[in-house]
Amino acid sequence: MIGKNIYTIMLVSGFVSIKSFSQNMNSPYSIYGIGDIDNRIYNRTSGMGGTGLATQSSSYFINNNPAAISGLPRSFYLLSVSATGKTLQYYGDAINETNRKNKDLWLKGLTLAVKINKFWASSIGFKQFSNVNYKFSGNKNVLGSNEIYYAIYEGNGGLNDYYWTNAFSVGKHFSFGIKSSIIAGSINQTETIVNDAATSSIETKQQDYFGSPKFEFGAIYSVALNKKWDFSLGGKFIEKTRLGSERTLTVTENGAAILNDNFIKNDRFYLPRTYGMGITLTHNKKTSFAADYTYENWSPLNIKGDGWSLINSNRISAGIEIAKHIDVLGQKVEKNYFQFGGFISNSYLRVNNMPVNEFGITAGMGGRLNSNLLYTLSLEGGKRGTTKADLIKENFLQLTLSLTYRDFLFSKGRKYD
Amino acid sequence: MNARNWLFYVILFSFLGISCSRNEIEFGNIPDNNYTNLVSIDTVEPRLSTVVLDSFTTGSATSFLLGKYKDPYLGIISARPFFQLTIPAETVSISTTSQFDSACFIIHLNKYYYGDTTREQTIYVNELAQTIDYTYNNNLYNSTNVPAKLDALGSKKVKLRPSTDSIIIRLNNSKGAELFNKLQQRSDEVVSDDGFQNYFKGISLSVNDNDTTAIYGLNGASGNMILRIYYHTTIPYPENKWVNFPSKSNNYAFNQIVTDRTGTPLHSSTTGTKEFSSEQTNNAAFTQYGAGALLKMIFPSLKGIITTDKIVKLQKAELIIRPLGQSYDNFKFKLPSSFYLVQTNGTNTIGSFVLDSTLSVLQTASPVVDEIYGLNTYYRFNVTSYINSLLINTGTEDAGFFLLENKDPLQVNRAVIGNSKQALFKTQLLLTILTINK
Numbered sequence: 001m002i003g004k005n006i007y008t009i010m011l012v013s014g015f016v017s018i019k020s021f022s023q024n025m026n027s028p029y030s031i032y033g034i035g036d037i038d039n040r041i042y043n044r045t046s047g048m049g050g051t052g053l054a055t056q057s058s059s060y061f062i063n064n065n066p067a068a069i070s071g072l073p074r075s076f077y078l079l080s081v082s083a084t085g086k087t088l089q090y091y092g093d094a095i096n097e098t099n100r101k102n103k104d105l106w107l108k109g110l111t112l113a114v115k116i117n118k119f120w121a122s123s124i125g126f127k128q129f130s131n132v133n134y135k136f137s138g139n140k141n142v143l144g145s146n147e148i149y150y151a152i153y154e155g156n157g158g159l160n161d162y163y164w165t166n167a168f169s170v171g172k173h174f175s176f177g178i179k180s181s182i183i184a185g186s187i188n189q190t191e192t193i194v195n196d197a198a199t200s201s202i203e204t205k206q207q208d209y210f211g212s213p214k215f216e217f218g219a220i221y222s223v224a225l226n227k228k229w230d231f232s233l234g235g236k237f238i239e240k241t242r243l244g245s246e247r248t249l250t251v252t253e254n255g256a257a258i259l260n261d262n263f264i265k266n267d268r269f270y271l272p273r274t275y276g277m278g279i280t281l282t283h284n285k286k287t288s289f290a291a292d293y294t295y296e297n298w299s300p301l302n303i304k305g306d307g308w309s310l311i312n313s314n315r316i317s318a319g320i321e322i323a324k325h326i327d328v329l330g331q332k333v334e335k336n337y338f339q340f341g342g343f344i345s346n347s348y349l350r351v352n353n354m355p356v357n358e359f360g361i362t363a364g365m366g367g368r369l370n371s372n373l374l375y376t377l378s379l380e381g382g383k384r385g386t387t388k389a390d391l392i393k394e395n396f397l398q399l400t401l402s403l404t405y406r407d408f409l410f411s412k413g414r415k416y417d
Numbered sequence: 418m419n420a421r422n423w424l425f426y427v428i429l430f431s432f433l434g435i436s437c438s439r440n441e442i443e444f445g446n447i448p449d450n451n452y453t454n455l456v457s458i459d460t461v462e463p464r465l466s467t468v469v470l471d472s473f474t475t476g477s478a479t480s481f482l483l484g485k486y487k488d489p490y491l492g493i494i495s496a497r498p499f500f501q502l503t504i505p506a507e508t509v510s511i512s513t514t515s516q517f518d519s520a521c522f523i524i525h526l527n528k529y530y531y532g533d534t535t536r537e538q539t540i541y542v543n544e545l546a547q548t549i550d551y552t553y554n555n556n557l558y559n560s561t562n563v564p565a566k567l568d569a570l571g572s573k574k575v576k577l578r579p580s581t582d583s584i585i586i587r588l589n590n591s592k593g594a595e596l597f598n599k600l601q602q603r604s605d606e607v608v609s610d611d612g613f614q615n616y617f618k619g620i621s622l623s624v625n626d627n628d629t630t631a632i633y634g635l636n637g638a639s640g641n642m643i644l645r646i647y648y649h650t651t652i653p654y655p656e657n658k659w660v661n662f663p664s665k666s667n668n669y670a671f672n673q674i675v676t677d678r679t680g681t682p683l684h685s686s687t688t689g690t691k692e693f694s695s696e697q698t699n700n701a702a703f704t705q706y707g708a709g710a711l712l713k714m715i716f717p718s719l720k721g722i723i724t725t726d727k728i729v730k731l732q733k734a735e736l737i738i739r740p741l742g743q744s745y746d747n748f749k750f751k752l753p754s755s756f757y758l759v760q761t762n763g764t765n766t767i768g769s770f771v772l773d774s775t776l777s778v779l780q781t782a783s784p785v786v787d788e789i790y791g792l793n794t795y796y797r798f799n800v801t802s803y804i805n806s807l808l809i810n811t812g813t814e815d816a817g818f819f820l821l822e823n824k825d826p827l828q829v830n831r832a833v834i835g836n837s838k839q840a841l842f843k844t845q846l847l848l849t850i851l852t853i854n855k
Contacts, residue, residue, distance in 0.1 A: 028444040031444075090442065092444075095442065099442050134442070134444075135442070136442055140455055141455065142455040142456065142849055143456045144456055144457040144458065147849065149732065149849075191453055193453070193455070193732065193851055195732040195733060195801060195805075199776075199802055199805070200730065200731075200732075200805070202853075204452060204853055206452065249853075251728055251853055253730065258728055259728060262855060264452075392442070392444055
């Protein structure tokens with residue numbers, strides 16, 4: 001059974017990884033900054049609009065708050081993988097029937113989490129941090145003439161968050177955690193110009209390689225209000241983070257390298273100081289109500305370009321979860337759950353003086369496939385952007401699948417308390 | 418596996434089955450890029466020269482030129498066709514009672530002309546005194562001459578219009594009667610082609626020495642020049658008849674095209690192929706391919722656009738060829754209706770054609786004429802691939818192009834092209850390059 005479950009997780013991870021390498025979803029707004037920064041949550045809380053800053057789980061890997069993994073049972077390990085498929089329809093002046101629809105699939109994260117002892121839980125893994133994927137053609141002016149040239153611009157790549165999270169319990173009600181990350185990856189922008197005789201295609205690829213540490217702090221306070229109601233309060237904080245980068249240039253002509261990874265300069269990008277707070281109320285251990293608020297302080301970073309800037313962002317989300325339990329050997333064990341939620345966000349991006357806002361509603365379900373393998377399915381529908389000010393509106397539908405394999409950390413035959 | 422699990426796996430694999438697609442979306446400004454620039458430059462000066470051929474082949478002609486014109490830039494150009502006639506196509510049987518009437522020579526024109534067509538010219542039909550034979554390397558050349566009999570068979574003073582279709586020149590009766598008698602007697606000299614060639618060596622056409630007005634194009638296809646014998650029968654009733662001796666279109670049909678460049682910048686007192694730089698010839702170069710003057714362009718300063726701190730890639734190369742403003746008109750000295758380019762180098766050999774951007778079709782350029790001011794008349798060629806080849810290969814400093822005009826049908830149009838030192842009528846190589854900062 002163990003082998004079969006691991007095989008399922010490996011199969012999903014491998015297949016999605018292969019497909020992810022050929023990411024093709026055009027994301028027009030990813031041209032700005034370090035791409036589309038993915039603030040979504042891909043775990044059990046996905047069906048609640050990603051609400052879970054104050055949520056812990058004993059069975060599932062929840063990482064909304066670095067302190068959350070302290071809720072895992074001792075001497076268990078969790079292997080969790082998440083993937084998302086998304087279909088999208090664009091609207092705006094630049095959109096016609098040939099480019100209206102897009103769809104793609106991503107591997108969003110892979111995690112191994114362990115409750116090492118009564119006080120200390122730890123996890124390692126990675127998640128997608130930002131994604132760059134755009135393609136458009138433009139006219140490039142010829143200096144010294146009125147001519148313009150047709151050029152194709154493509155962006156791809158993105159950053160991943162490779163993290164090690166440690167959470168500690170202090171007493172029965174309080175826990176805190178720190179997520180230590182390396183934000184690494186490359187953002188690639190390629191300009192392709194074909195000469196007049198169509199005999200030479202010159203690709204100039206600008207690559208920004210990132211690799212910088214980032215730290216996220218979190219804490220959760222949980223208390224039983226009475227016999228029926230439990231209450232949790234969670235918060236997180238991320239200090240302003242400098243992402244150093246190294247820029248190289250690669251030039252190819254008809255596929256043959258003229259200039260290969262030539263160092264150009266060192267550069268940097270800043271991630272903002274971030275605050276988040278959330279509450280969870282649980283009734284009879286079955287029904288949970290949760291709400292989160294997150295604030296990102298982008299404006300002081302003064303990151304902007306031609307027609308765009310990064311501005312302070314706010315995200316509010318809320319959700320409800322209804323769980324069903326069964327008795328197993330006299331213990332209540334969660335059988336499955338159903339979730340509903342939503343979020344609204346005025347994003348960090350402003351283009352043509354218009355903020356690129358986003359909202360979505362979510363639904364989710366999850367449960368056990370067998371005694372070790374848990375699944376989470378969530379569906380999210382929403383909208384981002386606007387058709388005003390020559391912008392593009394995205395209507396999307398997103399299906400997220402998370403698989404969690406849970407087992408004892410040590411060999412059989414030993415007893416654990 | 419229970420139903421729930423089956424449902425899960427169906428959802429799982431449906432999910433994994435999502436295929437990816439990406440479409441172009443025109444959104445946002447062109448990304449900031451300080452590394453690539455497209456730049457237009459016109460500082461690479463084409464070096465122009467005129468290559469005057471010592472001689473060139475004109476045998477196996479399918480069209481002829483006849484006449485003479487005086488060019489203010491290129492001197493006097495004279496053209497004479499030489500060709501053979503053959504026996505009548507069908508067996509001729511002329512009764513002994515038939516009477517010779519007259520003989521004439523019929524010339525069909527192909528509507529081409531160059532020069533002043535408002536003046537008269539005298540056209541002579543000459544019988545050759547010697548058989549036409551190759552002069553060198555099994556070929557006949559523009560300079561080849563075959564002597565003609567002293568007295569012309571016939572002549573006619575005529576003012577040819579561009580629309581003129583044909584000319585009929587009356588021949589002297591003695592030659593006509595001679596031919597008639599041989600036909601009537603079924604002499605071997607008019608029954609077999611071999612016999613006829615031994616008897617009648619061929620025809621050359623010429624104009625009066627003083628007729629330097631225009632050159633006309635003649636149709637050189639077989640049978641388009643005709644020596645016709647008119648006669649009549651009396652029995653059983655009077656009837657006018659004729660017999661044709663048509664022209665042959667064979668290897669021995671050729672044009673003699675000679676030039677007298679005395680007093681022009683292209684004059685040379687010595688023989689052999691000569692190259693005149695445009696600086697020697699008043700900052701102009703000349704093209705008259707039909708008369709052996711070839712305009713050559715090379716680009717010795719081309720590699721100067723390459724710098725060490727940038728990658729330079731050629732995107733487009735256009736050759737703008739400008740005729741001197743007063744050197745042409747719409748009637749007498751028309752610009753060639755079309756030019757093409759061939760590759761050449763320091764040896765002045767005529768190389769491969771310059772093809773169009775598809776690299777599969779010969780590239781030609783017609784003049785864009787500034788009818789109002791005459792300042793911006795030009796021919797334009799896209800030579801991107803070829804200039805790129807010159808740019809990236811070594812030893813190409815003396816490589817370039819010849820500017821040529823189609824020779825089929827044969828023509829002697831000419832153009833006077835300004836070099837880069839001309840203020841208004843300069844030939845330019847316009848380059849668009851992509852520079853990439855390293």
